[in-house]
Amino acid sequence: MTEVSPSLGSRDPGASVQRLSGPRRDRAVALASHPLTLRLFTALILFSAWEYAGRVPVSAGFPGFIETMKAMAEMTADGLLVAALLITLQPLALGLAISAVIGIGLGIGMGLSRVAEWLMAPPFIVMQAAPMAALIPLLVFAYGIGLAAKVLTVCIMAMPVIVLNSYLAIRQTPASLIEMGRSFQGSKPQIILKIMLPSASPVIFAGLRLGAAAGFIGAILAELLITPTGIGDLITYNQSIAEYPKMYAAIFSVIALSVLFIEGLGKIEAAIFRREGRRA
Amino acid sequence: MTARARPAIADTPIIEVKNLSKTYEGGVEALNDVSLDVPQGKLTTLLGPSGCGKTTLLKIIAGLIPSTKGEVRVSGRMVTGPGPDRAFVFQDFALMPWATVLRNVAFGLELRGVGREEREAVARRHIAEVGLAGFEHRHPHELSGGMRQRVGLARALAVDADVLLMDEPFSSVDEQTRRKFQEDMLSLLSARGKTVLFVTHSIEEAVYLSDRIVLLSRRPSRVAEVIEPDIRRGDDPEAIRRHPAYLDTVETIWQGLKRYLD
Ligand SMILES: Nc1ncnc2c1ncn2[C@@H]1O[C@H](COP(=O)(O)OP(=O)(O)OP(=O)(O)O)[C@@H](O)[C@H]1O
């Protein structure tokens, strides 16, 4: 009655190549097809192009990659960069934590309840479509130039996409899975916890990653537009004294941090929900 | 295939459907005054033109959707919602893609609060019974359509309900697998004394498998005819398929259904 050969595990295209070649070739193939290798390769091309553009030069105010990295090493050595990042991270971490908890909560609530959907879906759809950065002056007017306004800036940037993704994710639970749960007399909480949430989690996490990216933008915008602190301060200050390599080093560091953070979220997700069986 | 005793169906009905009507919210009238009995321990088939309301009827019996009028009784008790006496096998399998075969099969018991060790032991037994031993830790996407449907069947068997409601369980399975699966299912269910009500599009399948066939008319459907194929099972399956009684019944049903096709 077996319909699938027992060697299910060895279906990847590399498998047949590997059998023909020696162990060293094996490792080379594995290494070349490893996603990390690919990413490093992409980075290499990108940085070379940057270095080339810096040497042409595109503009007097545009340093090459190597020059920027030197400035970054210098700023890291004297502790400036780390101190600035820590300051920037404060409103960012707070804002993202608030957006994640409230955003996922609201989104799930909207997905489960028609009333909550009717009340809250329209404002969040508008928020996601509108350029929320335009509201920053309003936030400053209401909350001053302190931490609160910056945290809120992160929130208004990050929250809408988190809410909408969570909401749609819950809504898109396959109807037949819910029926299946009901047919086995699953209670409402059981169906939510054991069927709807696991089914929604990939899309909720996708929203979280998009929200985190938007939150980083919000944090930097707040520092550029409200009061220059942290990385925003490093950027504006170095621009004003024409220390372009340092300015780009600051920008680069925050982009790198953002990428690392979002990658980290992906890792956390993979650890919580073993993803192997996702696609049916 | 195990032989099944086949006295004429005078047995007690386990499912009684009386004057059932269903109109969906949009105004689609799916069922109009349907009455039927499903005999205990037998295999009854719902056959009818596409869109006539077979799934609707099955889901009302399962307690998954409410009827507009009429009533359904299972073992004498009025159906008001899903119950432990009925298990549903879904046309699209309804397997959780994130869960292993083992967890999927044990899921009915998990929802009932059966402890992990116990429910997994029960699930393993049923996985083996439907011929999937060794696949306990696979995920649904690693299985073929036929294997997925077996998982759905094992899950329904694991909760040990008296009645199995199956919505086109063989429709996504290729012809060879289908025959094998049908024969396996027949012997498994008759050995367990389960009552089965299942929907199919295939006249041959209905005649080959069932003790009683309920023909539904076009929407809004009523019961057009009830047929009890007089075929001695327990013979070699191929012989059944060549038997004149089998061929006659297929022809009769085909004539009966033809008038709904235009
Ligand atoms: N949730 C619903 N809301 C409104 N109409 C519905 C709903 N579900 C089914 N219907 C309609 O009711 C009728 C019967 O549907 P049903 O799915 O029961 O038919 P079926 O006999 O199972 O069809 P098929 O053989 O194609 O599976 C169809 O016309 C369908 O469009």
Ligand SMILES: [Mg+2]
């Ligand atoms: Mg149907």
